[in-house]
Amino acid sequence: MNTFVNAERTGQSKFFAESEPGYGGYRGSAYRLDPASFERNLAPSIRSAVPAYFKQKGIQWHTHSNHGLSSQVCCVNFLAPLVLKPKMLARLVQSALGGELPTMLPVEEGPDGEWFVGFEWIGGDYLNESGKSGLRSRGANATSADAVLMFERDGKRETLLIEWKYTESYGTPISPNGNATRLKRYESLVLSPDGPIRADLGLVLEDFFWEPFYQLLRQQMLAFQMEKAREYGADIVRVLHLSPAGNSALKAVTAPRLREYGSDFAAVWRKLQQLPDRFASMNISKAFAPLLQAEAFPEWATYLKARYSNLFSEPLEVSQSI
Template identity: 50%
Template sequence: MDTRPESTSNSRRSSSRFEVGERLRQTAFLDQTLPTRTRYQNSPYRVDPSEKAQLLAPMIRSTAEQYFSKYKISWHRHANHALSSQQCCLNFLMPLAEQPGRLSQLIGRALDIAPPDMMPVEDGPDGRPWYVGFEWNGGGHDYLNESKNGKPLQRGANSTSADAVVRFCTDQGPEFLLIEWKYTEKYSGPIRSAKNPKLEQSYGKLVFAPDGPIDASHSLALSDFFYEPFYQLLRQQMLAHRMQLAQHGGVRRVRVLHISPAGNRALHRVTSRALQKFGTDAFDVFRSLLVRPNDFVNRTIKDLFLPTLREAGADDPWASYLTQRYRFLSDGASIAS
């Protein structure tokens, strides 16, 4: 079940300073690059849903539509929003789907390992191998018992989906890495929709099984995780864990990489009262609850991508687009610095 809200999902709550700043930055970018856009509900940073492709980097606009159509992937509800984390993820990662060299450098930096040998995940829309997959929910396997009436799971909707996935090989063997991407999201109260008896029973058995991902010595209940971002983190870690147990694709290990802007401090709030005793940073807290803490990695977009963008140079269309649009990357520093 995909419950990932975009930046407008908490519209009733006060906006974070980071979100307000990004609204202004994205509006300025769109005024410069899409001055004739059709504004959705008169919002300067939202476009008509029919024009959502205009919020993607130019080099992937047609490719993304073809890819999502090929695999019947669902677009997020706010894909027409300039602050959409799905759009942000695609802009950064989809141009690298056929660039295993650049991708290897990023993954090595993310996991603090030597650049690994990247392995294809699936075919792109034209049949060539892609080294990044998007809206991954298990590659056709219902690892979390989320299927309704035996129907196939849909990627990107109504099932636990990682924003992206990569596969690679190190000296220790092949691995999968599930990637969760955030932009301006922030969270506070509990999730009412999560309190589904069927899901509680299904997820509870997986989470607290003897071989589950959560350390049972903490004596936690499943309801303690019914707060974002913990609910998402838990489900994705369960997906990774179940893929690893099944040795999906012959891999020996499956980890989760969480990526977000450094400036979005509101995202780090520990929203669950039961988990506040473990620390003050949501991602440090979640990591500490795992049987194998190193199976969860948290990194900032800037730390991961800025070195690669600077190496690519200002003349590179991908690097130029990202640094012009997402100013938080360098805080005004030159791409060549």
């Protein structure tokens, strides 16, 4: 068993025992809450707004929304408390991408005003995924980003698709069932000039049928097509991959055909890009450090550091306010 996963199971069990007594222990696991009370898996400040937002937008919760190790819940706990705090989000963008401080733009209407973060974002149907019904669902059965931010900087408008990982690790190819559909949908959208992957490397779609590369490919194709269509007026659309520094198993290059390009999945992924700056990867601790060090939102920082202490690779000290 992945030692990082073991540590998180222990940490989440302890956290729930202390903060949510009587709700843990579902199916004998202290890190699982009673499904009827899944909202207690969310930070206290968002337990009403986020379920209301998901219902408003028709977003589907992942199967294990009551699980302490849920990546979807982890992402929401970090980002949803900031949906009405554009200045803090601007610091996050600067931390993750560098450059000047951006001006954040609202993404969509939430239950309590304009939100500057969207969740389970699918964009337009550029990847031929709607099928005969013409419908897609946010959070299921369509390529989606865990979160999306929009901002302006240096005279350009940007969209940032965020892929959030927590305890995941991979090692086996995706199921061959459905490969004919995958080829029909995506084969013409992979390689430059019509897709994000360099055409001079001799790669084909089947080379990416290993996670996390298959998921990354779909998200990068979505970003490429969103930028091509200038969706929401974006001049640039990037993918930002955020994961814990301690989850070393996630960094493995699982796809055999891609191992010649390196041993770290993020470094390999950049090498394959037609436009390498359209992909960025950073550990969660480093990305959020400027925000968690600030005094502007202490209850949010206190909750995250108590619940997800193993995600922070180095001590965080209070610094300037945002």
